[in-house]
Amino acid sequence: MDPSTSAYQLLALTALSGECSPDAVSRLGIRPSYGEKLLTKLKEEGYIKTHYRDRLRGYRLTNKGKKLLLTDNPERFSFYLGGNTDTNRPRSDYPRRLRLQQASIVYAMLLHAGVTVFRDEKPPLFQPGNQECHRLPLPVFYSSREIKELGAEAVKINNSRTMGILFAPKCIYAVFYTGDSLMKWEYRTELKVKTMLNYHISHGVLNREHISPCYPPDTPIKALLIGTDMDTSLKLLTSTGGFQKSYFYLDTSFDYFHYLPAAPAGETLLQLLASPYLSAALRQLLLSDLQPPCPDYGLEHDAAANGIPVLLAFDFDMLRLSRFYTALSFHGLSGHIICFDFQKAVLQQYFGEAVTIETIDLQKFEGRFLH
Incomplete structure (x- = not known):
């Protein structure tokens, strides 16, 4: 299958996320009418299957679909399609499925906005024993699972709601997906994300000995929230955190909280935010x-x-x-x-x-x- 085709891109997106949301298909630039035909064709050919439970519909790769991608580009897909991982063996409980589908929307937006996301196109920054100096293909995104390759060091951010980290010229974004409602939010946990990134800029895998271009110690580390539409931003702006402040509200965990909708306008804003x-x-x-x-x-x-x-x-x-x-x-x-x-x-x-x-x-x- 030609990697430049919409069919291949859809399979790749499903591999990255584990379960692709129907809403993510249009984020790849695929027209709705063609998207339906494409999904039908891929299902008929045995590359994907529909998973429907708890009123949540999603698309998963079949063994045939996984084999196609692994044979074509093992360096890109083996991380996602190997072992007992959420992307290779997605669970059926609603919260975990919803997070996978949210990841598919984020990945689709990043890809369409020209952000580097694939494993074979970016350096292995967070892998243990990595001592080389790498050139970052900015803007570049590393998922929360990739960051957790740091091991014990990343345990302290295990409960973070971040989808991953977007490295842009002159700034760094912790990326969150909130959908159409307030997401769960723990101030201390999200503050640890910023603290960890600050540490690595000065002493760890993000310092000048390991990456180029390098980030100075005063590099802004920002939160980037993606929601269903602009109406969600009003809920975020006016939120007081709900009961026991367990939901999102504007706090001081980050110095910037940018918001963009999961829509073409949001992808344009994403390009703008990723280019100082x-x-x-x-x-x-x-x-x-x-x-x-x-x-x-x-x-x-x-x-x-x-x-x-x-x-x-x-x-x-x-x-x-x-x-x-x-x-x-x-x-x-x-x-x-x-x-x-x-x-x-x-x-x-x-x-x-x-x-x-x-x-x-x-x-x-x-x-x-x-x-």
Whole structure:
């Protein structure tokens, strides 16, 4: 089977995740009508099978499908299709299946956004005994299971909700998938993820002796949350953590909490967040018609326009948005926000009459900066 075909890509995605969500198929750029025909064909040919239980439908590889991938590229797939692992022998309980399906959505978005994810295309950073100096093909993603190859050192983050770590130029993201609701959240556990990454930048597998380009000690380590749609971001922005603060709320475990939807717009934002040069170019363009920030306002902002503080919100850092909202309320000020058009409705709901909103046309941005 040709690796460039949609059929092969779908098999590969199923191998990476263990069980592919129907929602992940469209994230590969496959049209819904063709996706249905493709799935039917792969099932008829015996490469995948449908697994339906507890009202959750997913797709798994058959032995024939696994054999095809392992024969074609063992270096890429043996990690996922060997042993008693969740990706090789998926369990049937609902929570574990749901996590596998969520992973398939995240992987599909990463692949479609041009992020390196396959084992044969990236260095074995977290494997024991790894002492070589490797060049990172940025942006590159390592799943939580790959990070746990560190062994005993990674036990302290076993309960983290992170799907894995995205290494981008000049910053690092811990990636989470929250779906359409608040995910379970334990402050101390997620703080340990950041602490572990900080340690490895200075002394471990991420220091300058082991990787190039290297990360300086003050590299920002950010949280990147992916949800079903933009409506979910409002739940995250306004959450207080629920009973005993066991669900997500904006805390200080990370200094940045970016949000993007599992949609084409989210993939564009993912490309932007993974490229500091692209972000800087967009910021420069947006700030060119504005005045510099005014220290007299007593709040965090990027610029001023006609005496009003302006916040660039296209990166949808929820922690920064929350601080801006709180400061405007405290000082009794009005603000102005610049964001993408697909982010406007949620921000209008969150800020109410406290801000005016100016939007960036997503299609025009893609045409100018990504093509």
